[in-house]
Amino acid sequence: MAECFVNGWATEWRCTYSPKDFKGIRKEDTARGVLELLKKDRAKNGIGVANVGLVMPSTFHVFPEIHQKLPVGANMMMYVGAADLDCNSKEMGGDLLKNSINGIISSGATLSELCAKCPAFGDATKAAQLFCSRLKEMGFDACSWFTGGKGYRVVCTDPRCYLKYLNKTDKEPTSLKLGPRIVSVFLKEYLGDECHAKIQKLWDIDKVTYTPGLGLKTDLFQHQSTGLWPVLVNLLDENGCGQMTMKRDEYDEVLGDKIIEFWTSVVENIFVSWEDCAWVPDGGKEKDEDKKVRGENGPVEKRPRLKSTSGTYEIALPENVVADLKTLLEAKQKEGRVLKHTCVTDGKYYFRVNCENTGS
Numbered sequence: 201m202a203e204c205f206v207n208g209w210a211t212e213w214r215c216t217y218s219p220k221d222f223k224g225i226r227k228e229d230t231a232r233g234v235l236e237l238l239k240k241d242r243a244k245n246g247i248g249v250a251n252v253g254l255v256m257p258s259t260f261h262v263f264p265e266i267h268q269k270l271p272v273g274a275n276m277m278m279y280v281g282a283a284d285l286d287c288n289s290k291e292m293g294g295d296l297l298k299n300s301i302n303g304i305i306s307s308g309a310t311l312s313e314l315c316a317k318c319p320a321f322g323d324a325t326k327a328a329q330l331f332c333s334r335l336k337e338m339g340f341d342a343c344s345w346f347t348g349g350k351g352y353r354v355v356c357t358d359p360r361c362y363l364k365y366l367n368k369t370d371k372e373p374t375s376l377k378l379g380p381r382i383v384s385v386f387l388k389e390y391l392g393d394e395c396h397a398k399i400q401k402l403w404d405i406d407k408v409t410y411t412p413g414l415g416l417k418t419d420l421f422q423h424q425s426t427g428l429w430p431v432l433v434n435l436l437d438e439n440g441c442g443q444m445t446m447k448r449d450e451y452d453e454v455l456g457d458k459i460i461e462f463w464t465s466v467v468e469n470i471f472v473s474w475e476d477c478a479w480v481p482d483g484g485k486e487k488d489e490d491k492k493v494r495g496e497n498g499p500v501e502k503r504p505r506l507k508s509t510s511g512t513y514e515i516a517l518p519e520n521v522v523a524d525l526k527t528l529l530e531a532k533q534k535e536g537r538v539l540k541h542t543c544v545t546d547g548k549y550y551f552r553v554n555c556e557n558t559g560s
């Protein structure tokens with residue numbers, strides 16, 4: 201399901217994404233719409249131009265606008281059941297490291313040989329194995345793969361990994377950013393102190409994955425920098441995966457199916473009620489007024505609801521939408537609510553309405 205209720209009003213989850221490549225101009229669609237684009241990319245078997253270059257599970261929202269243009273305080277949700285574990289090196293930068301890994305893989309190296317020749321990649325492999333092992337202990341069927349760059353992606357589906365937040369409320373100097381909150385607070389509690397510490401000692405879990413406005417490459421095509429194909433790696437089978445050759449000459453269809461299976465699960469199991477979803481942990485730096493919004497210092501004052509009567513409504517719209525709209529046509533009731541697609545932000549009601557542009 202991708203429908204939801206926010207403050208009692210029915211709407212549908214939407215998601216910002218980047219078409220074609222990760223640098224593309226952002227677009228937005230319903231969560232189901234983005235999933236269908238991913239399925240079309242899977243059907244291409246790695247050939248042609250991608251419909252989705254960057255998927256953003258950190259930016260589920262309810263108003264039909266890209267994340268960057270949503271108002272401060274808009275209701276948002278993220279899914280954090282995906283982790284990037286990339287290797288780093290003090291001796292060389294990211295591009296040099298990718299080139300080194302690319303050269304080793306292109307020579308026909310197995311995973312064990314790659315880890316031996318590139319100790320940084322070996323540490324990333326150990327970290328990803330720890331992550332997968334912990335998820336298995338917790339009862340989850342984790343999926344892991346080499347992204348074609350300099351590390352791994354590990355994913356699982358768990359309702360606890362859906363977290364809500366208010367848009368752009370982590371921009372204040374006194375507020376800890378959302379990415380660090382997920383890595384240092386949520387995942388520490390989720391994985392357990394011991395496992396989290398072991399992983400972080402090897403390499404940091406990438407915070408970008410959980411940063412609104414950024415996201416994850418789909419891994420349904422060759423890596424844009426190295427040209428390597430992503431490869432499904434069963435990190436729980438240490439002996440077996442160690443002997444696998446990392447270079448692929450064609451698309452990994454099994455991996456493609458696994459990727460679509462994961463994103464289908466994320467979209468179909470997203471929370472119906474925004475209010476029922478857990479908050480992103482604050483990391484100890486949230487201001488008192490932010491906690492008041494979250495209800496941690498006592499009950500939040502109930503926002504008044506509009507009466508369910510038909511007629512013409514005064515409607516709050518973002519500045520970029522207001523423009524020269526002159527006439528608002530009568531809003532129709534539907535199932536006891538005034539229109540289906542509604543967003544409520546900071547007590548303001550945003551309606552999807554029929555508008556007539558009469559010009560200036």
